[in-house]
Each structure stands twice: as structure tokens, then as C-alpha cells.
Amino acid sequence: MNLAYRLAAGGAGDLPRLPGSLHLNRRLSQWLRFLPDGTIEVRSGKVEIGQGITTALAQIAAEELDVPIARIRMLPASTAASPNEGVTSGSLSTQESGSALRYACAEARAIYLEAAAARLGLPAASLTVVDGEIVAAGGARSSYAELADDALLEREARANVPPKESSQHRIVGTALARLDLPHKVYGEPRFVHDLELPGMLHARVLRPPSPAATLASLDETAARALPGVVAVVRDGSFVGVLAGHEEIAVKALTALQQGAVWHEAETLPDASALGDWLKAQPAETTIVDERGVSSAAGAAHTHRARYTRPYLAHASIAPSCALGQWHDGHLHVWSHSQGIYNLRADLALALALPPENIVVEHVEGAGCYGHNGADDAALDAALLARAAAGRPVRLQWSRADELSWAPFGPAMAVEIEADLDAAGAILAWRHELWSNGHSSRPGRAKTPALLAASQLGQAFERPLAINPPLAAGGGAERNAIPGYALPAWRIVNHRLLAMPLRTSALRSLGAFTNVFAIESFVDELAAGRGEDPLALRLRLLSDPRARAVLEAAAKRANWAAWEKREGRGHGIGIARYKGAGAWCAVVAEIEAGRDIRVERLVIAVDVGLAINPDGVANQIEGGAIQATSWTLKEQVRFDRTRITSDGWEHYPILRFSEVPRVEVEILPQPRQPSLGAGEAAQGPTAAAIANAVFDALGVRVRDLPITAERIVATVN
């Protein structure tokens, strides 16, 4: 639930509209604070998840305040002090937090100029700020440091001081080095995993062997007998162990595994027929969008195809981790959650505590690509810390926990039909999709969405995954509305009402599959007409910024001069993320040998004003490589009872030798508002690869991942 979601859900009443997250967090002191030593503390409710947001926000603050970036100290987000900006998701952080900070800092600068003017007896208009020094033309000076006074910012923002024009930017728009990277490269403690508190205990949770398993009996004797075990906790099917040393906690966990007897049940779908299964489930059906008359009247031919993707794992490189500590009925949690306030709300529900008694502090985790196990681990830590008599508890998930218990990106099926006239022109377009909801995030249901809450003796019913509203980009239906100028369409979304595998937000939500499907389908139409896929897209696209990225990518990849060779192919894909975010076009060049090998991805993006162009390139490149991995290799594996892809061996991801060359071109748009870059490349990359496979082999693979076996199965 990012800000866009909350606004879509009804926002801040009748108050005048303020930019970004300033609207719901209106006190300037929530955002920044000047210290007498010249440092400026900046708080954002958006958190670092590996995307470089801290650096981009520091750039914005330094720019508006006219101070060197080294004076900005970005404070970690905490429910004790930070603005509530919902969830760090949806590629909205520069929009929501960035624009709030731009206005808050511009206004703060003006307030300090007023204060300096009063002190110096000069008009504020005669003063400027140079590196934090406030100077008058005649040489009189003051400074933020000298004037530092918290009372000055104890007021409501009015957003009446215009931020700088892009032509005045000196820091924003430059490829500033990431502030956090040196610490990480020198191996300094930085992650929540590295946090060490005095008297800390180590904990592990015994997770059931399958999603629907319940604990029949548990023999704790062997675990308790291990020297150094402090407590074994059991509440229903939730079991955990605390020990003074981490290795003892691990041994005790093995002992508990051996002492546990579970009831298991066959609740999982047939993994080999996911498309049919998705279509057969009870579902809530909504019309996402409809325009024109999408009947087949007058059509000479209707082309149809079904595309699927399997469940995908976040597969963060670090299994989730959290620390918890109780003190007098108050709980403190350290978590790599994407949404500290929402996590607090669900912890309050699960633990029957008033939210004021809980502080959730954000500490960085490894790269996060959506709703992973971070929040779940936080509840685990809180539950186990209850047995620690006030000592802090560090709870670490295992690799198997992470790959089988973090929520999955939902499996999806998409069916597209197009009615064509005798000349092959599109008369009408129908897009129908089946999927579980793409959000089980905490903080929005009456019962907690956290994993352990559904495993306790007094179990809470696990809320069914929903889709964020379309105004916030939608979930399963994200990017289901085609970006092409078509005369008629009808877009239908079936949200499943059964959820045997827990699903939630994974980078780009439904956009990945919808764009894969739409852009594959457009290629099929081009092939049917014998038309160049680039030419067909340009004919159907009227949005100039979409055309610009498509042409830029094609030009850079030298699309027109491609020489066809045995076993090699190129393909193209394009989308505007959410229909309202960044534009991204991808050209993929592949070689089809024993496996599909993506050799090169050429990408053009338009993200409006790029706050940090290298940061944008880094995110686009990283997203495209991850999408290549999803497209070629990834699927959650299971039998009818258990998840079987619980280690890297069974959930392979792209390795160094398999990673394509990636070239990213950012189209300069200094005057356009900034748009997030983190998710824009996902769908276009998958489509470009699938289209390149078709170009190379003449085989249209519509079910992801595109493995050698899939290609053989498709041919047969």
C-alpha cells in the first residue's frame, strides 16, 4: 500500500492538496531537521531496498537546500519518527517521497532565509545560500548551522515555495555515486542480518513441510537437551527455538524437525497444467476496461492465444531476518520490511497490542523485489522474543524457508483474441486473465496477513490476496490495457478466490505477464501478415514517447541491419509501465543452442527527469537481467502436497556466465516529472526474448519459462 494506493482508497479528507507524501505528512519537521554542526537530517518513509533511493532522495534534499550532499544525513525509517509513506513499492518512491522532499526542502530553505534576513536586518530576497552559508551581496553572512532551531520547522507545509527549475539543477540529474556502496564493499555491518544487540539470542523457526501442514505432535526432548538452548516455543503449528549461539539454534532446529509429526494434505494444483487449473477456480470477475464494440462482426479472422507464467519466487539473496525485543509490554522490531507502518498494524493485530506499543525500525535487507518474507520474519521474531525475558532475539530464516514460505508471485494465464479484417487490420481486441491477487501485504485487512498468524493455536484466517486498485496501477490487470491505438477492446480480470499457494506482490505485478502476452501476440499478428514487428508496432502506436523509446532501442540495436543466421534471432518488446509510468523498449538478441542464450539486450527508457541517471541505468539493467532469469529459468516447483524448489539447485537463477550484455539508453527529459525505473523493463524484456526465440526457431513459446524442454514440447 503505497501512497498512490492510499489516495485511491480515499486520502486526507478536505485538506488542500500537497505534493506527493507531503499531503498525508504535513509537518515540515517530519521531513528534515537542521543541526548546529551544519548537518541536515532528512527523513523519508521510503526505504532502501537495494534500488538506491537513499542516494536519490539525498540528492533532491541537497539540491533544494543548496548544500553539498555530504551534509545530508539520511535517517533510517522508524515508526517512532518517520513520515508514514505506506509501502516502498510500485516504482513510486521518487514520485511520492521525492516530490514531498523537493517542496519541504524548498520551503525550509525559504524559512531559514527569512530567519537570516531578520537577524541580518536585510531583505530575504537579497540573500542566497552557498554550500549551507547564507550570504548577502554586501558580505553579511549567516548559515543554516548558526540559525539551527527546531521550532522553525514545527509547522504545516504549504508547498508555496516553488522548487528549482531543472535548468538550475547542479546535483539532481547527475550520476552521483551511491552513498551506501562503499560501506557494502568494505563489508561493514549494514544489513539487519548484521545487527548485534547486547545479550542477543539467536532463533530459528520450524516451518511445516508443506503449505497446508499442521503439527500433530512434537517431541522437544532432544532440542531442549542441547546445552545452550534457552527456550523452545510452541503455539499451535508455530514452533521456534532460542539459543545463545546461532549454531546451537541450528542444531536444535534439526532436532525439532526430527521430533515433529505433521498432518499433510494434497492441496496444491497440478504444476504441469497451471493454465487449466487457473481457469477452473472460483473467481471474482471484473471488467477492467472496455472501449468501442468488441464483437466479431465484420471480422474475416480471429486470432487467439493463451500465455502463462508459473509461480515465481522472490529468491532474495538473503533469507529474511528480523530482531525483536520486549520491554514492559512494549515491542521493538528491527525489520527490512517495505512498509514499517503497515507491518506495525499487523503486528498489533496478531499480538493484540495497541500500535503505540510497537516501534518498527527499518534496517536494510538484501535486494527486495516485492513482498517477500521480511514482514513474516518480523512476527516470528516478536513471537519468539516473548520467551526471551527481555533479551533481544535475532531470527534468521533458512534458504528453504525463503524459497518456500515467502509469498510467491502468482501464476497467471492470459488469453488474447483479436478480430482482424481481410487486410489483417485489428478491429477488436479481447484480453482475459486469470490469477490470484497480487497483494497480500500487511496493514490492510482485519486479520493479519503475516505468515505465523495463520499457524498459531488461535489461528487467524489468512486474508486472500487482492489486487491494488487500477488507479494505483492495478495488480493482476497491471498493463492489461494495451498501449496501442485500437478501435475496440474489452479487458477482463478473474481474481481467484482459492489460494493454495500464498501469493503477493513481485516486481511489476501483473505487468510482466500482461506485457509478455500482449507483445508476443502483436508479434504473432506481424508474423501472420508478414510484416516487420517493429514496423507494425510503430503503425499502431500514437503515443510519441512510446514511439521514441521504440525507435531509440531499434536504432541502437541496428534492428534494420540484422543479419539472419542459423539459430540466432532478435525480438522487440515495449510498454509504458502501468500505462502511466516509465516507457521502456527492449531489443533482445538470442542464440538458440542446447538452451536459449540471451546475448544482448538493448534498452531505451524514458523516466522523465532522471534524478540520478546512473541509478536509473543500474535499476533498468538489473531489472532486465532478473526478467531474463524469470523468462528462461524460473518456476516454483511442487507436487500435490509440498513445494519442492526449496534450494538453489531446484530454483536456479541466471548465473554470471549466462547474463547477457545489457545496454541502456536513457532518453533525456529534464522538463518532465520523474517516474520510477525499477519495474519498467520486466515485461518488455520477457516479450523481446520470446519474440527473438520465434525469430530464431520459428517456434512460439507461450508458456514461461522458455526452457529447452518447453521448446521441444511446443514443437510437438
Added chain:
Amino acid sequence: MSARSAGAAATVRLDVNGAEHEVSAAADTPLLYVLRNQLGLKAAHFGCGSGECGACRVLIDGQAVASCDTPLWAALGKRITTAEGLGDAAHPHPLQSALIAEQAGQCGYCLPGILVSAAALLARKPQPAESDVRAALEQNLCRCGSHNRIVRAVLRAAQAVSRR
């Protein structure tokens, strides 16, 4: 201390980053936990605990190995180097400088293990080809897609060393 006396904690000396340290742990304790929890060296990260991701890699007598998969007893009497031991802000290793120069990394969780693999490569082969770098990092996973920047950084570091 031997593999057989696995259960009971014993005090042993460990040579880490050029200094002798006393640690107290059972012989079968994974080296990773000893480094992180007893010596406070947090660079080696836990990623899988089974030698499959490389996040926990350290150098043992110059070889890049998974410390999650190495019992304490197997590290006794050997020289252990973690990413902290390669360099720091005051005296960065050429690989560390190169990673920063290339802005190679997003979350950075994989980087210390990758540094260790790359350091072992450069010691073995000071002027690697790009394919050598990719092969040397094959057992290191990166989920953020920072691979190409990392490869460029390793090649840049090799150049920097050769120019010295």
C-alpha cells in the same frame, strides 16, 4: 580439537585477516558463524548455508571457499581472509575501488563473497579475460542483476594492478 569432538565447545586459535584470534566453539561449528558472531566480522554473509550461493565466501590459504560449509576444525592452522581483510576505506583493495568506480552493486549483499572470489582469481591469474572472470564468479549468485558491472569492475581492478 578434531572432527570427532564436534559437540563440546573448545577454545582454539584462528588466523583471520593477519591476526591470531581466540574463539570458543564446537569443532563442527560452521566457520561463518564463528567469524560473524564471535569475531564480529560481518562481511561474509549467510545466503544458503549449503555452499550454493557464494555470499559467505572467504579465502582460506588463498582459495575462495564457502565459510558456511567449512567446519571450524578445517580452518585451524590456515590463513583466513574475509572481505574486511582485503581492504577498508583508508586502504582499499583495488577490487573494492573498482567496484565503487563502476557503481557495481544494488543491494550489495553478494559483494563481499564476490570480492573474495575475484581476489582469488586475480592472485591466480592477474590478467584475466572476461570469460575467466565470469567463470570465477559462477558459484556466486547475484539476484539484483549487477553482474555486468561487477565483471567490468574486476577487469578494471586487474588493469589497475598491472599499471602499478
